[in-house]
Amino acid sequence: MSEHNPFPDEGNTGHIWDDNLRELANPPPNWWMMGWYASIAFIIGYIVIYPSIPMFDDYNKVEQTEDGIITGGITKGVTGWTAIKEYNKALAEVEAVRKPYEDKIAVMSAKEILADEALSTYVEHSGKVLFGDNCSACHATGGAGNPGYPVLADDDWLYGGTIEQIQATISTGKKGMMTSHVATLSEAEIDTLAHYVVGLSEGKTDDVKGKSLFQSKACFACHGMDAKGMAALGSANLTDGIWRFDEEDKFASAKRTIAHGVNAPGDDKTRMAEMPQFSDNMSEADIKKMAVYVYKFGGGK
Amino acid sequence: MSEKSTQEQSLEDLYAEAQEHTINVGDVKIHAKRMGGKFRNLKWASNFLWLIFFIGPYLRLGDRQAVLFDIPARQFHIFGITLLPQDLWMLSFLLLFFAILLAVVTALAGRVWCGYFCFQTVWTDVFTWIEDKLEGTPAKRRKLEKSPWNAAKIIVRAKKYTLWFLIALLTGISFTAWFTDAYQLWVDIFTLNASSTVYTTLLLFVVGTVFLAGFLREQTCFWLCPYARIQAVMIDDTSIVPSYDVSRGETRGRLVKGKPTSDDQGDCVDCNQCVAVCPTGVDIRGGQQEGCIMCGLCIDACDSVMEKINKPIGLIKYASWDGIMGKKEKPLLKRPRVWVYTTILVIALSGVITGLTSMEPLELKVLHARQPLFVVQSDGTIQNRYTLKVLNKMNKDINVSISVDKANDFQGLIIKGAEKEVTATHGTVTAVTIFVKVPRKNLTEKSQDIIFHIEGTDALGTVYQSDRNSVFIGPKR
Numbered sequence: 001m002s003e004h005n006p007f008p009d010e011g012n013t014g015h016i017w018d019d020n021l022r023e024l025a026n027p028p029p030n031w032w033m034m035g036w037y038a039s040i041a042f043i044i045g046y047i048v049i050y051p052s053i054p055m056f057d058d059y060n061k062v063e064q065t066e067d068g069i070i071t072g073g074i075t076k077g078v079t080g081w082t083a084i085k086e087y088n089k090a091l092a093e094v095e096a097v098r099k100p101y102e103d104k105i106a107v108m109s110a111k112e113i114l115a116d117e118a119l120s121t122y123v124e125h126s127g128k129v130l131f132g133d134n135c136s137a138c139h140a141t142g143g144a145g146n147p148g149y150p151v152l153a154d155d156d157w158l159y160g161g162t163i164e165q166i167q168a169t170i171s172t173g174k175k176g177m178m179t180s181h182v183a184t185l186s187e188a189e190i191d192t193l194a195h196y197v198v199g200l201s202e203g204k205t206d207d208v209k210g211k212s213l214f215q216s217k218a219c220f221a222c223h224g225m226d227a228k229g230m231a232a233l234g235s236a237n238l239t240d241g242i243w244r245f246d247e248e249d250k251f252a253s254a255k256r257t258i259a260h261g262v263n264a265p266g267d268d269k270t271r272m273a274e275m276p277q278f279s280d281n282m283s284e285a286d287i288k289k290m291a292v293y294v295y296k297f298g299g300g301k
Numbered sequence: 302m303s304e305k306s307t308q309e310q311s312l313e314d315l316y317a318e319a320q321e322h323t324i325n326v327g328d329v330k331i332h333a334k335r336m337g338g339k340f341r342n343l344k345w346a347s348n349f350l351w352l353i354f355f356i357g358p359y360l361r362l363g364d365r366q367a368v369l370f371d372i373p374a375r376q377f378h379i380f381g382i383t384l385l386p387q388d389l390w391m392l393s394f395l396l397l398f399f400a401i402l403l404a405v406v407t408a409l410a411g412r413v414w415c416g417y418f419c420f421q422t423v424w425t426d427v428f429t430w431i432e433d434k435l436e437g438t439p440a441k442r443r444k445l446e447k448s449p450w451n452a453a454k455i456i457v458r459a460k461k462y463t464l465w466f467l468i469a470l471l472t473g474i475s476f477t478a479w480f481t482d483a484y485q486l487w488v489d490i491f492t493l494n495a496s497s498t499v500y501t502t503l504l505l506f507v508v509g510t511v512f513l514a515g516f517l518r519e520q521t522c523f524w525l526c527p528y529a530r531i532q533a534v535m536i537d538d539t540s541i542v543p544s545y546d547v548s549r550g551e552t553r554g555r556l557v558k559g560k561p562t563s564d565d566q567g568d569c570v571d572c573n574q575c576v577a578v579c580p581t582g583v584d585i586r587g588g589q590q591e592g593c594i595m596c597g598l599c600i601d602a603c604d605s606v607m608e609k610i611n612k613p614i615g616l617i618k619y620a621s622w623d624g625i626m627g628k629k630e631k632p633l634l635k636r637p638r639v640w641v642y643t644t645i646l647v648i649a650l651s652g653v654i655t656g657l658t659s660m661e662p663l664e665l666k667v668l669h670a671r672q673p674l675f676v677v678q679s680d681g682t683i684q685n686r687y688t689l690k691v692l693n694k695m696n697k698d699i700n701v702s703i704s705v706d707k708a709n710d711f712q713g714l715i716i717k718g719a720e721k722e723v724t725a726t727h728g729t730v731t732a733v734t735i736f737v738k739v740p741r742k743n744l745t746e747k748s749q750d751i752i753f754h755i756e757g758t759d760a761l762g763t764v765y766q767s768d769r770n771s772v773f774i775g776p777k778r
Contacts, residue, residue, distance in 0.1 A: 144672050154679065156679040240679035240681075
């Protein structure tokens, strides 16, 4: 910076570098100053109208009053606006739209909801979130199923595919059970049964050796004489093309299931098949909605 | 009144006021002189076209507004035609049409839009007309501008601003009325029941109109408007635009009584009237320039002076640069840009017409469910889920039946969910979920084409139908 000012009359600040590079003391343009004053006026207006300064008072304090929630802070704003009030108001608007449907769902059975076109359409559209939160982790979006988890969009149901049965399954949960046969059946017998089961799923019924073993080893006790399963027990229908434990190699899949069972105690190779109970986590109305939603994937009976 | 002043003034009077009218360099406010003439009348006529903007919303067709851009309901009603968001593609053709129309008009006859039709020009013209009526001639207006605020000035200014405000308010209301029921709008506005959107729009229009047409005026054309810049580059030597005949006018020189004119003196008597009447304050004698909105008012001014001094009119006239320079003008049909523009115009227009005439009253869209793509059923059939969206553009509901065309390609095909006819609600989309089942053995490809067909009959017995292609997806083969 230069000691002596070679440009005394141009109104510079006296800050001069490199002989002639200097800082002028020009006032800011008018429009800029107007904008600046307008900004100040805006902030003052904002502080008066809205809650702004969260100090001196415990601003974490949340107080429930008749007209909503009041938070702490030194300036509460003359309008009494808070983000939570606005949220509650918006929520109330949405719930007012939903109310006529939700009121009906609360008193109607799942079957009645399904029969009511407007209600079942409402459930079809609004059930996506509920299904996404609770079901799709295992059963995948749209009930497409995942390896080890049943497809919900098909018409094969272990525990029955009527709307009441679907509702009961969601509500109480299900735990598959099949005893482990690794100790009671020989390897050859397991092979024979596995061949028989694979044949059944492909529509072959002429495996006499397999059929007699199926009967003599009392497989029919659970799967039924016709091998079509029993909804009350949750035993699989062995005659259709849908596999509860669907693997590329059907024979190996059948062998493992026969040998080690499903949820068989004490067998660490056993199949795991458990549907949790949802009556604790979901309301009765939500369970009804999910029953309708799942039914409408296209497989309901 | 002042519109006739030039005709009544003598040449000496005109010279006396000539120095008052300066070329616009933006430092002083332009107060253009108003006078009658051919182009002045034309300008009034084109101004009146804007009455459509004010009157249009009040036309009724049956029980609704004839032209209504109903944004909340996502429906545009233009007389008998109802446009839904699905028809938006036509807008691109319409915009193309007007963009090219602007270009073709500019190429042929300059800034016709700017000079005669642009809202900035028209509103400014009306606003300054009011100013002229209330405050007097440009000289008086300049004097008033400089005078201190006294009672007379306050009264005359208050009158002017009130009229400006009313026009601006009416402009805002008229604009808003195209988007909502016009009659109800008036009731709502004055009973303070209109929505905040309406009041915000009105505020913006009042502020915008008064500021742009009342205060900013020609500065908008100079510094704000993009069209001015775009249009100027579309003009070439063959475009017919208001031009000063240089060879006839120069060397310009003032007429002095009793003094003979020199031999090289041209017809321009340097009365400055062309500058005086120019709403943007340019001097046309300097040639074509960005500030010229080509309104022709200088032609009126010059012609009236030429008549006064017994010279032929047309020293300033609509002419091409080639014409002024005495070159042979290219015929209209031999200019390539005329053909290029016309082709684009025809394409754009036929797009809109095709769109409007081929609008199907019933439209089908098919969405194939993506998750799962297909489901194997216990009987070995493959099931696909589809959402059918039936758009009904008619003004009555219609029952439609859903079927699959070319069902022969799929032996044993079954549709679930389409047993009953579906009621397609008018003016909106009705969604139907259906399932299609095909035995696995009858599928030949992983993905096969499938055509959905809807058909409905209205009360008059007219059959409406629509088809839509989709795919049927099965397991890997």
